[in-house]
Amino acid sequence: MGQLTQEVVRSFSKIENTRQRLLLTRLIESLHNYVKDVELTQDEWALTIDFLTQTGQKCHAQRQEFILLSDVLGVSMLVDEINHHKHEQQTPSTVFGPFYLPDMPVRDYGSAIFSLLDEGQLPLLITGRIVDQDFNPIENAKIDIWQTAHNGMYSGQDPEQAIDHLRGVFYSKEQGEYAIQSILPVSYQIPSDGPVGTLLxxxxxxxxxPAHIHFKIQAAGHHDLVTHLFIENDPYLSSDTVFGVKAPLIVNYQHCEYSPEIEEKFNISSAYYHIEYQFVLSKE
Ligand SMILES: [Fe+2]
Known part of the structure; x- marks a missing residue:
């Protein structure tokens, strides 16, 4: 370690919490090593500061350019990889992404996260159970869901959509069952009008x-699960720009004909698509 690096590290030595001190110390060492390794010029330093400044300036309540930057650099998936290998039965996790919005409406079992379908558009019924690693049902698990509309945009990004469109919170029933009505997601391009766009x-x-639906599932006594379901045969499954695809999260969907039983249960009065998926949480 060079003299300057040592001196900077020492200047933080009064931080009592050892973990916090380690995080900061290693960051300083890594940054100093990087600067020495590439022999960073003044112009490159200024460009980096400018890039990070622009990244911060692009952020607001409904836009998180720093998460996007972390995603396209693969840092989000690296953090995911280090932290989510708790149990082999567990449903794999993936990136949280920049488009989550908290405090969305709680919706009843089987209800829709859209208010209206476009003409000719079929609803997508997603059903399954939330279980633990021993496949015992989890009752009252909180399921937060969010996805893009057919134009590839999330509410919050797109002024045409109500803020709670294609978003909602559901709770699993006694046997862990959940049912959600949505629409098929589409592949979409991440925002290109900020510094991350310039970089790509x-x-x-x-x-x-690739087309996906986001889930954040929480249940008392279990680890939170942040994940997606990806749709089979999407052309971008092998080149996701944020590196988030994991094979067990790729699902297929069935085209189902109108059924009076389904109409009675879920108020679906047409043909529909169906995805069945069991989410497995690991115990704390
Ligand atoms: Fe997404």
């Missing part, structure tokens, strides 16, 4: 994410 263009990388 510069690197000649594409902006696409």
């Amino acid at each position: 263009n510069f690197a000649e990388r594409h902006f696409w994410r």
Whole structure:
């Protein structure tokens, strides 16, 4: 360690919490090593400061450019990899992404997260159970769901959509059952109008994410699960721009004909698509 690096590290030595001190100390060492390794020029330093400044300036309540930056650099998936290997039966986790909004409406079992379908559009019924690693049902698990509309945009990004459109909170029933009505998600491009967009263009990388539905599932006594369900045969499954795809999260959907039973249970009066998926949480 160089003299300057040592001196800077020492200047933080009064931080009592050892974990916090370690995080900061290692960050300083890594940054100093990087600067020495690449022999960073003054211009490159200024460019980096400017890039990070622009990234911060692009953030607001419904836009998180720093999470997007972490995602396209693979840092989000690296953090995920280190932290989520608790139990082999557990449903794999993936990136949280920048489009989550808290405090969305609590909706009844089987109800829809859209208010109206487009003409000819079929609803997507997602059903299954929330269970623990021993496949015991989990009652009252909180299921937060969010996804894009057919135009590839989330509410909050798109002024045309009500803020709670294609978002909602559900609770699992006694046997862990859940049922949600949505629409098929589409592949979409992450926002390209900020510094992350400039970076991807510069690197000649594409902006696409394969179609997916986001879930955040929480239950007392269990680890939170943040994950997606990806749709089979999407052309971007092998080149997700945020590196988030894991094979067990890829699902297929069935086209189902109108059924009076389904109409009575879920108020679906047409043909519909169906996905069945069991989410497995690990115990704390
Ligand atoms: Fe997403």
